[in-house]
Amino acid sequence: MARRALGAVLAAEAVSVAGNRIALIAIPWFVLETTGDPARAGLSGVAYFVPVVLAGIFGGPLVDRMGFIRSSVHADLASGVTVAAIPVLYMLGHLPFWLLLVLTFAGSMLDVPGTTARRSLVPDLAEAGGMRLERAMSAHETVMRVAQLTGGLLGGVLVAALGPVLVLYMDAASFLVSALVVGLTVPRASPRKAPHLSKGTSRYFAELTEGLRFIRADTLLPRILAVFMFANMADNALFTVLLPTLAKQVLDNPLALGLSVAAFGAGALAGAVLFGAIGHRFPRHVILTGALLISGAPKFFVIAAMPGTPTLVVTMALAGIAAGPVNPLLTAVQFSRIPSELRGRVSGAIMAAVMAAVPVGIFGAGLLVAMTSLTTALLVIAAGYLLVSLYPALHPAWRAATP
Incomplete structure (x- = not known):
């Protein structure tokens, strides 16, 4: 029963993530088609990403309250509405x-x-089903990556074939499917302690603070957060600034x-x-x-x-494998330490901090390229990545807490 419920959660996640990727293509295209203004299309993208940070911070306590x-x-x-x-x-x-x-922001x-x-459902369902947490989080990560790839491809094909208006209707339906899968398949008796929560705004902010305080007091979570933040800053800078610059200025080949x-x-x-x-056969x-040293x-x-x-393509493929x-390993360690x-609230705050760091990395990389050169920017980021990669090997907290 628990493994079937876990499969349902992963299926719902796949549908929801694919729907988000489709929306990320359909909404800017809809703006371009209806207004012809690239600046407005860019603003729609901003309205899509900024809430991720805010909701990660402030939505966590609500998730804990509601279940x-x-x-x-x-x-x-x-979201579907x-x-x-x-x-x-x-x-x-x-x-x-x-x-x-406003609607893009709210969605x-x-x-x-x-x-x-x-x-957050994955650890409990994995434990109830007798599955190792690393394997469950790997399955979650696999589903996420497949859904992202499929959703991006499907979004482009559907928008080209059907137009953005009809695709947005289909995207809304995907959220309904995800809700039905979880609501009808995952048992309400999933093993989870019900926290004692009182009502009121002051209590809400106390719960929010409690999550942040838990992160700060833990011996490993701040270090996990630091690794997550730098890796996402560097990799997003690579994909949005550095690789496009290489493809345009050096290779003159968008296909690259x-x-x-x-x-x-x-x-x-x-x-x-x-x-x-x-x-699971090797120490975490x-x-x-x-993985960090190679990727x-x-x-x-x-x-x-x-x-x-x-x-370039072979290098990126090998880096991807590494x-x-x-992500599944850091997430498994993270969930194994959070009550x-x-x-x-704790995982939401971590996700918000990671997402908040991404635009900083992108802007910083662009500024570094403008002030120096593409090669210098790549070497500076590489040096920082090397130090971050050695951190788990050098700091005793990692070896003690991730056997």
């Missing part, structure tokens, strides 16, 4: 641009608690950008699957150190040498 199943179902239903409202109001002639931004804001809730991103994604998927199959800190700094050093397209275990009753 993981209710949070997942209600978040998906609310906001997405469906965009084409409905447009067809009725009542969709000014400011309202579209993204509502979606984050659902993602947090489904991820697409192939290298796809190679990394496919490699990461393979690495996550491999970790789920054999990762050994896997993490090896992090080396790809920046290779790219700094300005390789041709074949070398990166595959990082169930604090899981929503």
Whole structure:
């Protein structure tokens, strides 16, 4: 029963993540098609990403209060309504641009608690089903990566074939499917302690503070957060600034950008699957150190040498394979240390901090390239990645807490 419920949660996550990827393509395209203004399309993207940080911080206590199943179902239903409202109001002639931004912001804001809730269900269901946490989180990571790849491809194909208005209706329906899967399949008696929570705004902020205080007091969670933040800063800077600059200025080949991103994604998927199959045989800190050392700094050093397209693609594929275990391993360690009753607010705060660091990394990389050169920027980030990669091997807290 528990394993079937875990499968249902992963299926719902796949549908929801794919829907988000489709929305990320359909909404800007809808803006371009209806206004012809690239700046407004960019603003719609900002309205989509900014709420991720806010909802990660402030939505965690609500997830803990409502429970993981209710949070997942209600978040998906609310997200579906906001997405469906965009084409409905447009067809009725009542969709000014400011309202579209509000709906985009609200949909993204509502979606984050659902993602947090489904991820928080995984440890309990894995334990009830007799599955190792590393394997369960690897399955979650695999599902996420497949859904991201599939959703991005499907979104492009559907928008081209059907137009953004119809695709937004389909996207809204995907959230309904996710809500039904969790609501009808996952048992309400999932093993989880019910926290004693009182009502009121003051209590809400006390719970929010409690989650942040738990992170600060733990011997390992702040270090996990530091690794998560730097890796996401560096890798997002690579994909959004550094690789496009290389493809445009050096290779003069946009196909090289697409192939290298796809190679990394496919490699990461393979690495996550491999970790789920054999990762439990090795100490966690050994896997993490090896994965970071191989997937992090080396790809920046290779790219700094300005390789041709074949070398670039192979490098990104190998880096992706090595990166595959990082997210499921860090998430498994994270959840193994967080009490169930604090899981929503602590994991939400961690996700918010990681997402908040991403635009800093992107802006910093762009500034560094402008002030120095592409090669210098790559080498500076590579040096920082190398230090972060050695951190789990050098600090005793990692070896003691991640045997």
